[in-house]
Amino acid sequence: MxxxxxxxxxxxxxxxxxxxxxxxxxxxxxxxxxxxxxxxxxxxxxxxxxxxxxxxxxxxxxxxxxxxxxxxxxxxxxxxxxxxxxxxxxxxxxxxxxxxxxxxxxxxxxxxxxxxxxxxxxxxxxxxxxxxxxxxxxxxxxxxxxxxxxxxxxxxxxxxxxxxxxxxxxxxxxxIDSKVLEQKIDLMFYGRHTRPIFKALETFTDPPIPGVSNSAPGCVSLLKDLDIPFKSDGRWRRPIDLTDLEKRRLATELIARAYTAVPKELVQYVPGLIIGEAHTLLKEDERSMLRGADEFSTCINSTARHEQPLIGFEVAKGDRRTYYRAMLNLLRYHRRCIAEGMEFIEQSGLERGRRGYLQYFDATGKIKETFIGTIASLTLGHPACDPYKPMMGIIRKDGVAKISARCSKLLFLKGLDMARAIRDAARLVGGEGGGHAVACGAQVEENRISEFLDRFENLIIEQLG
CATH class of the missing domain: 3.90.1640.30 (inorganic pyrophosphatase (n-terminal core))
Known part of the structure; x- marks a missing residue:
């Protein structure tokens, strides 16, 4: 190599x-x-x-x-x-x-x-x-x-x-040897360095935690039951501020609750989704959104999703002034787009494939093409969604259907490879597709979208038996 x-x-x-x-x-x-x-x-x-x-x-x-x-x-x-x-x-x-x-x-x-x-x-x-x-x-x-x-x-x-x-x-x-990164075992919360504990809990949906995921009151109640304070010295405590004892208590409760909701064949994967390796970028400011490598990734991805990848590119190369401020402004717009996209999902609902295993939505004229994958990902955590089935978003434009597909980590760990399925399904209808096992895309002629959906769903079912 x-x-x-x-x-x-x-x-x-x-x-x-x-x-x-x-x-x-x-x-x-x-x-x-x-x-x-x-x-x-x-x-x-x-x-x-x-x-x-x-x-x-x-x-x-x-x-x-x-x-x-x-x-x-x-x-x-x-x-x-x-x-x-x-x-x-x-x-x-x-x-x-x-x-x-x-x-x-x-x-x-x-x-x-x-x-x-x-x-x-x-x-x-x-x-x-x-x-x-x-x-x-x-x-x-x-x-x-x-x-x-x-x-x-x-x-x-x-x-x-x-x-x-x-x-x-x-x-x-x-x-690690270059003193750029710290790697340690921690709770796998998004926003470890920036979000209040209850907010990090509320947005934790993979795996879904009964009574906690998407429930601010449920998160507050859980923290009170576990005697974990929300604030310290007048500031919201973040996941990074938890003591080791608090983390153990919280992890034990989250794993126990997840076990009650996850299908039996997926139970073995639950602990690794709640406790795992967390990565901190040591040269970034202590409360910066770039401190956690996962948040850094989201920041960069948001610039790409709004067709401004050169902003993320300059931030990745080290800019912490002009382009960094532009990225923060774009993130605010990104959050508004997320709210609008999820409101669309709330109002329009989801459609199902013929065999009931595929979930999808058609957001033509409602969500821009580059943002459809983000909404598909977030919809996996929506209460109306079955997190154990793939999610697909569709945009139709100029006679072409552009598709983004996402699935939960649990489905990936079970062995699902959506990239292979979407590539094969697209080729069978004269289109093109590819990507990753958990996040992929395709484009096909608009008049063949129904056939594509059927073929994709059949290939997914074949993979998972």
Whole structure:
């Protein structure tokens, strides 16, 4: 693996005085991957420019212009034929972790893909992780960029087992050794450094906790019953402020409640979703939204979802002034969009597939295309949703249906691979699809959406038996 990474690094050095572009995926992992490569190039005084795309569908690739060297990060492998058709004859590096297509006879390509080296790209390394390995081969001083690789991995939910797996553990070690990251066992609450305890509890929905998830009164009652104070010295206590004894009491109660609601075959996974490895970025301010690697990931992802990935890109590269303030403003807008999106779900409800296993909503004209995946994810925690069935959001535009699918961590741990199902279902109706086991997307002709939904649902049922 390192031999191919060195080959990529050498190709970059060969082109240091030529035109270089980075093309990356428009999500948290993709933004972090691009930031890692860009920082490494900056440190070597290599000029370049960066562009983000949602997917490398045929029509998207046709609009891209080759340069002396193009570096694709967090995409390219699963649409390799599309990329080959446009970039054959030009030097290209692909640093990706998605399952690759096969293309023969492209000698100018350095294809650095996790699956080629026996790594599971869904769990063991992210796109940012693959980019980091190349950056490290460019210069060992780039080990401090490993923190961004961890942010990218968390953005792709590669800690679903309650810990990082595979090569992600080596990257985390680099980050810890570089004094960039702290890794310790803790409650797996989102907002450990920024949210009041009761708010972190209320939004904890995977797995769902009876009487707690989506219930502020239930959270307050639970904390009172466990004798855990909400405030200290006039300030709201955060999850990070809990004592070890308080954490143990709270974890025991949450696990016990979750056991009563989770299907028997999934019970074994519950403890790892409530207690696991938490990752803190030590160079960020103590109460910053960037302090927790999971929140950092959400911040970056929000810029991509609102088609402003360059804001997240500059923040990932280290800006804490202009772009950071722009990101905070975008986050406020992001929260308003979430409220509006969830209000739409509340009013319109959910539809079911023919066999009752797929849940979906059509938000055409109500939610923008880049935000549909976010609402699909949040809908999994909605009381009207069955968290043990996949969720899909649909947008129809110009005769094309664009689809985002999400599932709970528990379904992933059970063995569901939605990326494979959505890719196969899309191809069967003449479309394209791909992504990750828990978060993926597709586009198909609008008049074939019903057939696509049927095929996707059937493939999901086949996987889960």
């Amino acid at each position: 390192l031999t191919v990474a060195r080959k990529a690094a050498e190709l970059i050095k060969t082109h240091r005085n030529d035109s270089i572009q980075i093309i990356s995926h428009m999500d948290a992992d993709g933004v972090c991957a691009a930031a890692v490569i860009s920082k490494a190039l900056d440190r070597n005084n290599v000029e370049h420019h960066t562009k983000f795309v949602r997917m490398l569908y045929r029509e998207v690739v046709e609009e891209l212009e080759p340069t002396d060297l193009t570096i694709f990060t967090d995409l390219g492998s699963s649409q390799l034929q599309n990329v080959h058709n446009r970039f054959s004859g030009h030097d290209v590096i692909i640093a990706d972790h998605h399952k690759p297509e096969r293309v023969e006879g492209w000698r100018e390509l350095v294809h650095f893909n996790a699956h080629q080296f026996g790594l599971d790209g869904a769990q063991e390394v992210s796109g940012a992780g693959m980019a980091y390995i190349i950056a490290r081969e460019l210069d060992q001083a780039n080990r401090d960029l490993s923190g961004l690789a961890i942010v990218g991995a968390l953005g792709d939910i590669q800690d679903a087992w309650g810990k990082l797996l595979g090569y992600n553990r080596q990257i985390a070690k680099d980050s």
